[in-house]
Amino acid sequence: MALLRQDIEKTGTYSFSTQIKDDWKYFNAPDYNYRFNLKNGYFVRWGKTFDDDPPYSRLGPEIADIEISTICKGLSGIHCPYCYKVNTDTGKNMSFDVFKKVIKKINTNNQLTQVAFGLGAAGEENPALWDMCATLREQNIIPNGTVANVTEETAQKIAAHFGACAVSNHFFTAPKGNNLCYDNVKRLIDCGMKQVNIHYILARESLENAFQVLHDIKTDSRLKGLNALVFLSLKAKGRALNNNMHQLKTDEFTNLIRTALSMNISIGFDSCTFPKFSGAIEGLPNRKKLLMMAEGCESFGRFSLYVNVDGQCFPCSFCEHETGWEKGFDLLTTDFMSDVWNSREFENGRKALIKTGGVCPVFDI
Ligand code: SF4
Numbered sequence: 001m002a003l004l005r006q007d008i009e010k011t012g013t014y015s016f017s018t019q020i021k022d023d024w025k026y027f028n029a030p031d032y033n034y035r036f037n038l039k040n041g042y043f044v045r046w047g048k049t050f051d052d053d054p055p056y057s058r059l060g061p062e063i064a065d066i067e068i069s070t071i072c073k074g075l076s077g078i079h080c081p082y083c084y085k086v087n088t089d090t091g092k093n094m095s096f097d098v099f100k101k102v103i104k105k106i107n108t109n110n111q112l113t114q115v116a117f118g119l120g121a122a123g124e125e126n127p128a129l130w131d132m133c134a135t136l137r138e139q140n141i142i143p144n145g146t147v148a149n150v151t152e153e154t155a156q157k158i159a160a161h162f163g164a165c166a167v168s169n170h171f172f173t174a175p176k177g178n179n180l181c182y183d184n185v186k187r188l189i190d191c192g193m194k195q196v197n198i199h200y201i202l203a204r205e206s207l208e209n210a211f212q213v214l215h216d217i218k219t220d221s222r223l224k225g226l227n228a229l230v231f232l233s234l235k236a237k238g239r240a241l242n243n244n245m246h247q248l249k250t251d252e253f254t255n256l257i258r259t260a261l262s263m264n265i266s267i268g269f270d271s272c273t274f275p276k277f278s279g280a281i282e283g284l285p286n287r288k289k290l291l292m293m294a295e296g297c298e299s300f301g302r303f304s305l306y307v308n309v310d311g312q313c314f315p316c317s318f319c320e321h322e323t324g325w326e327k328g329f330d331l332l333t334t335d336f337m338s339d340v341w342n343s344r345e346f347e348n349g350r351k352a353l354i355k356t357g358g359v360c361p362v363f364d365i
C-alpha cells in the first residue's frame with residue numbers, strides 16, 4: 001500500500017532527499033531513486049537495488065503534462081484532422097498565478113523533473129509561457145513542449161528556455177507538411193537547441209508518409225541534428241474519431257519499426273505504444289537492451305500526471321472527458337498526495353497497469 005506523505009512524516013521510517021550536483025538532480029529514497037540530467041534529459045531510475053524497477057513513485061509524479069492553452073490557429077488556418085483536443089482559434093490560457101499554484105501542489109516532495117507544456121501550433125499562444133519556464137527552471141524542473149510552426153523569434157525563446165522541443169509532423173498536408181516540419185526542426189537547431197524531435201501520429205492514413213520521413217532523416221540536411229523521431233499512437237478521440245481515422249495493423253507497425261531500426265534511426269514512442277513496441281522487437285538480439293529503455297503506460301499515479309487549462313487533473317490528457325473521467329480532480333482545492341496521487345481512482349488504475357505491464361486501460365491501442 002502506498003504511504004501518504006503524512007504517514008511518512010509521522011512514522012519517520014521513510015526518509016527521502018533531493019540534491020542538485022552540477023548538472024544532475026539526485027532523488028534518493030529507500031525503494032525509489034533516480035538521477036536526472038538537467039542539461040540533456042538523461043534519466044535513470046531504480047529501487048532498493050540497481051536491479052529493482054519500482055512500479056510507481058509513491059512521492060508524486062516525475063513528469064507533468066500541463067495544458068497551458070487551448071488556443072490553436074492550426075496550420076495556415078487548417079486544424080489537424082486528428083486533433084484529439086479539438087482545439088480551435090478560440091480557447092483559453094492558464095494564468096501564471098494558477099500555474100504556480102499547480103506546480104507547488106504537484107511538486108510537493110520536490111520530485112518533479114520535467115513539465116511538458118500543452119501549447120498551440122505557434123508555441124506562444126499563452127503570453128505567460130516564458131515566466132512559467134523561468135519559475136520551473138528556478139525549481140530545477142525542465143520545461144519542454146511541442147509546436148508545429150514557430151517564428152524565428154519564438155524559436156530563439158524556445159531554445160533559451162526549453163530542454164527539449166518536438167515539432168509535430170502534419171502528414172495530412174504532405175509533402176508540404178513534411179517541408180514545414182523540417183524547416184521548423186532546422187530553425188530550432190540553428191537557434192542552438194540540442195534536443196529537437198519530430199512527433200509523428202501513427203495511423204493507416206499516415207503510414208506511407210512515415211516511410212518518406214525515415215528516408216528524409218537520412219538524406220535531408222535540415223534533419224542532420226534531429227534527436228529522434230517519436231511515434232505517437234492514434235487514439236479514437238476528438239477529431240480522429242470524428243474523421244474515422246484508423247490504427248495501424250500489427251504487421252504494418254512492426255514493419256515500420258524494424259525498418260527504422262535497420263536504418264539506425266533514433267526513434268521514440270509515447271508510453272501508450274509500449275505493448276506494440278515490445279511485440280515488434282520480438283526476437284531481435286538487442287531486445288533486452290531496447291526494453292530497458294522503454295516503459296509501459298506511466299499514468300494513473302505511476303510516474304506522470306496531466307493537468308488541464310482549468311487546473312483539473314486527470315491520469316493522462318487522453319482520459320479527460322472519457323467515461324468515469326468526465327470531471328477531474330480540482331488541484332487548487334484538494335490535498336494533492338492524499339486526494340489525487342493516492343486517491344482510490346488512481347490506486348485502482350495503478351494496480352491494473354502494474355498487473356498488465358502497462359497496457360492502456362482506457363483505449364484500444
Ligand atoms: S493537433 Fe496540435 S497543431 Fe493540430 S489543431 Fe490540435 S493543437 Fe493545433
Ligand code: SF4
Pocket residue numbers: 235271272273297298299315316317318319359360361362363
Ligand atoms: S491511460 Fe492509455 S492513453 Fe493514457 S497515457 Fe496510459 S496508455 Fe496512453
